[in-house]
Amino acid sequence: MPGFVTCGPNEALVVSGCCHSRPLMVPGGRVFVWPVIQKVQKISLNTMTLTIESPRVYTQQGVPISVTGIAQVKIQGQNADMLRAACEQFLGKNEQEIMNVARETLEGHQRAIMASMTVEEIYKNRKKFSKKVFEVASSDLVDMGFTVVSYTIKDISDEEGYLKALGLARTSEVKRDARIGEAEAKRDALIKEALAEEEKMASRYQNDAEIAKAQRDFELKKAAYDMEVFTKKAESDLAFNLQAAKTRQRIKEEQMQVKVIERTQEIQVQEQEIQRREKELEATVRRPAEAEKYKLEKLAEAHRNKIIMEAEAEGEALRLRGEAEAFAIEAKAKAEAEQMAKKANAYKEYESAAKVDMVLETLPKIAAEIAAPLAQCNKIVMVAQGNSEVGAGKLTGEVLDIITKVHVTVSQLTGANIPNVSAQQNHKGSKPSSIPTFVSSPSQPISA
Numbered sequence: 001m002p003g004f005v006t007c008g009p010n011e012a013l014v015v016s017g018c019c020h021s022r023p024l025m026v027p028g029g030r031v032f033v034w035p036v037i038q039k040v041q042k043i044s045l046n047t048m049t050l051t052i053e054s055p056r057v058y059t060q061q062g063v064p065i066s067v068t069g070i071a072q073v074k075i076q077g078q079n080a081d082m083l084r085a086a087c088e089q090f091l092g093k094n095e096q097e098i099m100n101v102a103r104e105t106l107e108g109h110q111r112a113i114m115a116s117m118t119v120e121e122i123y124k125n126r127k128k129f130s131k132k133v134f135e136v137a138s139s140d141l142v143d144m145g146f147t148v149v150s151y152t153i154k155d156i157s158d159e160e161g162y163l164k165a166l167g168l169a170r171t172s173e174v175k176r177d178a179r180i181g182e183a184e185a186k187r188d189a190l191i192k193e194a195l196a197e198e199e200k201m202a203s204r205y206q207n208d209a210e211i212a213k214a215q216r217d218f219e220l221k222k223a224a225y226d227m228e229v230f231t232k233k234a235e236s237d238l239a240f241n242l243q244a245a246k247t248r249q250r251i252k253e254e255q256m257q258v259k260v261i262e263r264t265q266e267i268q269v270q271e272q273e274i275q276r277r278e279k280e281l282e283a284t285v286r287r288p289a290e291a292e293k294y295k296l297e298k299l300a301e302a303h304r305n306k307i308i309m310e311a312e313a314e315g316e317a318l319r320l321r322g323e324a325e326a327f328a329i330e331a332k333a334k335a336e337a338e339q340m341a342k343k344a345n346a347y348k349e350y351e352s353a354a355k356v357d358m359v360l361e362t363l364p365k366i367a368a369e370i371a372a373p374l375a376q377c378n379k380i381v382m383v384a385q386g387n388s389e390v391g392a393g394k395l396t397g398e399v400l401d402i403i404t405k406v407h408v409t410v411s412q413l414t415g416a417n418i419p420n421v422s423a424q425q426n427h428k429g430s431k432p433s434s435i436p437t438f439v440s441s442p443s444q445p446i447s448a
Contacts, residue, residue: 008028065162066157113133
């Protein structure tokens with residue numbers, strides 16, 4: 001839809017398209033725009049501040065210096081030609097891009113002016129330098145649509161110390177002139193002072209006589225007056241000293257009173273400090289110590305009770321263990337006594353047969369004891385005579401031959417004839433006796 005487009009006083013509207021052979025420019029106002037067939041754009045008319053830096057530019061004398069200038073530029077909106085030129089070159093660009101173009105142009109002109117002037121001209125006549133840069137730059141910037149509002153030099157510096165040397169020379173000249181002027185002034189002052197002193201001495205000598213006469217009269221009157229004054233002064237001094245002594249006495253009394261009060265307060269403070277420390281000791285030492293003592297007493301009592309109870313328990317256990325062992329020993333003794341009684345009854349019933357049975361039970365043990373030395377031998381050498389048996393059978397026969405001689409020893413010790421007892425038992429029809437009958441045979445020598 002068609003409508004009006006407005007802009008502020010710091011902007012300009014540029015309308016192009018249908019109905020306009022040349023773009024229509026409206027600075028700070030409004031314009032009617034047909035959509036699609038017409039296009040409207042804005043360009044800023046704000047004043048732009050540019051910092052123009054030209055480092056190490058060689059001047060007319062070949063001395064490199066650095067100059068920093070500050071320039072204020074803006075697009076001229078009141079001049080149609082200048083506004084049209086600005087639109088042709090900067091329409092559609094942002095303000096930073098426009099500032100860069102203006103800065104580069106001003107920097108080029110600033111460098112050119114620096115190269116055409118001496119360091120002294122730039123340093124001493126900054127206004128002339130600024131005017132030249134302003135005039136030269138304005139001519140080119142006008143073609144771009146810019147107006148240079150102002151241009152000033154912000155800083156001039158060099159890295160070679162040239163400017164400092166200029167200042168030192170001028171400073172030396174000023175100091176020299178000042179010293180010369182000071183010396184001349186002192187000379188004139190001394191001359192005038194001498195003349196004045198001469199006139200002064202002449203007048204003084206003329207007046208000395210009159211002065212001496214007047215002095216004499218004065219001293220006489222003064223002596224009389226002084227006597228009276230000294231008398232009154234002595235009386236006054238005595239009164240003053242008396243009053244001063246009284247005052248000092250009162251001051252000392254007041255000071256003593258103040259010291260007494262201060263000492264009393266110090267004593268009170270010390271007493272309070274003692275009470276505080278006693279309470280602190282009560283809280284931090286005595287009570288924890290009492291608590292620790294109570295704790296240790298309770299722990300000792302508990303340990304003592306534990307030891308007593310453990311001793312009582314151990315004694316009770318020993319007593320019960322002793323009773324149990326005594327009961328076991330008693331039961332074992334009763335069982336052994338019963339067993340011995342039964343054995344005695346059995347021995348009484350079987351008489352010699354029981355003794356033989358005990359002997360027979362012991363025979364395997366005897367055989368083991370007889371053969372035990374042979375088990376310890378690493379090597380056995382068998383020696384035979386004639387047609388006697390040789391080898392393991394011979395060794396076994398030797399062991400059995402020793403065993404068969406046992407019944408002879410038993411008969412000699414017990415009076416029981418083992419073969420006869422066995423025969424009697426068989427004749428009576430009782431259980432066959434387990435007592436074997438051994439037959440003696442001639443022994444063969446065995447050599448181990």
